[in-house]
Amino acid sequence: MKRKVDLVILSDVHLGTYGSQAKNLVNYLQSINPKTLVLNGDIIDIWQFRKRYFPKSHLQVIKKIISLAAKGTKVYYITGNHDEKLRKFSPVELGNISVLDKLVLNLDGKKAWIFHGDVFDASIQHTKWIAKLGGWGYDFLIVLNSFINFCLVQLGRPKYSLSKKIKNSVKKAVSFVTNFEDTAAELAIENHFDYVICGHIHQPQMREIKTEKGSCLYLNSGDWIENLTALEYHNKTWSLMEYEKQNLALAQEDESVNTEIDPVSLLASIKMMS
Incomplete structure (x- = not known):
């Protein structure tokens, strides 16, 4: 029996990279029946996209999202920095799927401001080649960590998580996360939002932030590389879904998914676009 959820938000799946936990994400998506699904950036990693590496489980994620939309789920795909090529086409609607750069939702009389969050990252805005190099290094670290x-x-x-250990031991990394959260919340409060929801930093979080001008609930959906988390909103309540605590059985691989499917070529063509 699938669990009904009013709203699910997930981000940073990084399909097309070795670190993406696509099989686990398929399991999670098969266990829920959401009214609304928000994909908050970096779902497909166009930065590191390799045509030779896009396994069946990654295609299953795309197929499952399309299937949810076909069955009535409203799907919002918010662009991130790793899938920024899609910003050339946003905003656009394809049936029940909308591609856009940011989203405002009214949730039981409260305003939610949803965006990926790379706008706050100076390394993305000014030295993109360094950010891309860091992405490749992170991907290698995840593969090494998987073997360990x-x-x-x-x-x-x-x-054991190598990247978490590194992040938690480097004061600048800890400071960046805190500054990111505070900046997002301050802007949300100034613009009278009750919730601000981001991805990007791979740090799942739910915390109330207060300033002289008011307060708001800051939320981050985490990622599907290490944390395997999503945000859920149901019956006026937010919760942080942690996949490893769900005890979901591993889903069978869908044999109907064709590994020669054209989305791979499509993604390659998007990547090559200038």
Whole structure:
């Protein structure tokens, strides 16, 4: 029985990279029946897209999203920095799917401001080549971490996150996350939003932030590389879904998904567009 949810927000899936936990995301999407699904940026990683690497599980995510839209779910695809090529086409509507750069929703009389968040990142705005280089390094780190965790599991030891350890040990990284959250909240408060919802920094979060001008609830949907999290809003209440606590059975691979499907070529052509 699928769980009904009013609103689901997820981000930073990075389809097309080795670190993307696409199979787990398919499992999660198959377990819910959302009225509205918001994909808050970096769903398809056009920066690091490789035509030779786009496995069936990644295509299953796309197919599942399209299937949800066909069955009545309103899908909003908000562009991020890794899929910024899509900003050339936004805003655009394709049936029940809308592609746009930001979104405002009215949730039971309260205003929610939703955007990816790369606008706050100076490395993205001014030195994009450094950000891309960092993305490739992060992808390698995730692959290395996967091998380490495989070994740890075989030895009966708990998994370990290299990137989280690095982030938490570097004061500048911790400071960046805090500044990111505070900046988003301050702008939301100034513009009279009750909720501000971002992705981008791969840091799942739900916290109330107060300033002299008021307060708002800052939310971040995390990612589907390490944290495997999503935001859910149902019956006027927000919650942070953590996949590893859901105990969902691994879904069977959909044999109807054709690995020669044209979306791969389409993504390659989008990447080549100037």
